[in-house]
Amino acid sequence: MADKNESCLLVRNVSFAYEKKYPVLHEISFEAAPGETVGIAGANGAGKSTLLKLLVGLETGFEGSIEICGIRLDKKNLAAVRRHIGYVFQDSDSQLFMTTVEEDVAFAPLNYGYSADETKKRVENALRSVNAEHLAKKPVYRLSGGEKRLVSIATILSLTPEVVLMDEPSSGLDPKNRRNLIGIIRDLPGTKLIASHDMDLLWDTCSRILLIRDGRIVCDGPADDIMRNEELLRENDLELPLSLQGRR
C-alpha cells in the first residue's frame, strides 16, 4: 500500500449519488503511489466508471476529499488537476473528435499553451509510445477499433500526465490488439488506475486490486492474492482470470 506522503492520488471518504435517494459510492478511501498500477475490479454497475469520473472532475458534488499530485480537487483547481491526470474513455469513438490523428493528439498541448514546436514533439512522443506513429496523418474515421484505442491513449499521453485513468480499456478489442494494449499499459509511465471487469487484463497489468461492489471497496490488496481467491471473486460476481482457471 502507498505511503501517504508519497501518494500522487489520495481519495478520502468519498461518497457520491446522482440522486440523493440512490447513492452510487459509499465512503471510498484509497491512495496510490507514483508508478503504481491499480486495478478497480467490479461487476457491471459497481461504481467503477463513476469513481473514475469523480477523479477527473467530470462528476462533482461528492462528499469527502480527492487529491491529485498534492492538489485538492475542487472547481477552482479543476484545470490544474486535469493537467496532471489523463482519462481514457470506455468508448474511443466519443474521445476522438478532430479530423486527423495528429490534430486530435495536439489538441490538449495547444490548449494548455505549449508552443508549436513543443506540441509537435509531444505529438510524436505520444504516438511513438503507443506504437502509432504511422497513423499520424490518418483521418480518425478510417481507424480500426484497436487503432482508435491506441490513439485515445496517445491523446492523453501528449500532456505526460502523472496519473492515467482507463475505463474498460480492453472492451471491443480482438485478442491481438488486446495483447498489444497490455504491453503498452505495462510500459506507460506514471500511476495507472484501470477500471475493468476483464480480470485477465487486470491480472496482466496491475500489482494491486481494489474490489468494488455496490459502491463500496470490499477488498484492497495485492493482485496476486485477490485474483487467486476464487471464493472472494465469486461473492462479488466476478470470476478467476482465464489464465488462472486452467491451473486449478
Next chain:
Amino acid sequence: MSRIEKAVFELNSIEDLSRQNRWVNRLHPSVKLLLTLLLAVLAVSFDKYNLPGLLGLFVYPLFVFIAGGLRFKDALRRLWIVLPLVVVTGITNPFFDRQVQFYIGNFAVTGGMVSMATLIVKGILCVLGAYILIATTPIEGICRSLRAFRVPKTIVTVILLIYRYVTVLLQEADRVTNAYLLRAPSEKGIGIRAWGPLAGGLLLRSMDRAQVLYESMQLRGFDGEFPEGLHALFYEGRDNRRLSIIYFAVWAVILVLLRIVPVAGIVGSVFGI
C-alpha cells in the same frame, strides 16, 4: 450502404478532399474565403436581366474544380439536395413579369423567365463557391480565417461544433434506423407511428454522445474555443503565402473585371452576334 451511411461517407470524402496536398489546398484559407465572399457579392450584384454577364463568373469555380482535382459528377451528386431549392427561388417570376425581352425563333422569352434564370444561376454560383471552399480547405482553416476577420469566437466555435456533431447525429440516426428496420423487415421506411419515439430516442442518444465528446474536450483543456494554432501547426508550413497573395490579386481583378466589363457583349460583337 444506407442513405445515412452514404451521407457520413460523403462528409468524410469532402474532408479528404480538403486535406489533399494540391497547390490549391495549400493556399491560405483566408484567400479562398475572401474570394468566395467576393464571388457571392459580385454574383448577387448583377442586374436581374443580365444573365450573359453572370455566366462569366463561372470561370472561377471551373478553374478551382480543375486545379483542385474536384469531380463535377461528385459535386452534382452532393449538391443535388440544395439545387432544387435554388431552382424554386425564382419560380414565380415568369407569372409576374410577362414583358417580352426577345425571341428565340417564335418563342417569346419574357423578363420573368430571364430573371428566374438569373436568380437560379446566382444561387448555383453561391452554392458552388461554398462547395469549392470546403472541398479545398479544412474546416479548422476556414474557422481560423473567420476568427482572423474578427467573427466572434462563439459563432466560430458553434460552427466547428456543429460540424463535429453532425457526424455524431448521423451515426446515431443510422443505428436507430437499422435497429428499427431489422425488426420491421416488411416496411420500406419508418412507420409514422414510430417517428415520435425514434426522434426522441435519437435526440437523447445524440445528446449523451455529444456530452461524452464535450467531456473529452474539457478534459483536454477546452475552454470554449478551439486552439487557434491547431490548423497552423500542421498546415502553416504548406500554406504558400506568396502564391496566395498572387492568386487572390489575380482572381480578384478577373472577377471584378467580369463584373464591370460587359464581356458577353464584347464576345458577341466579335462573333457578330
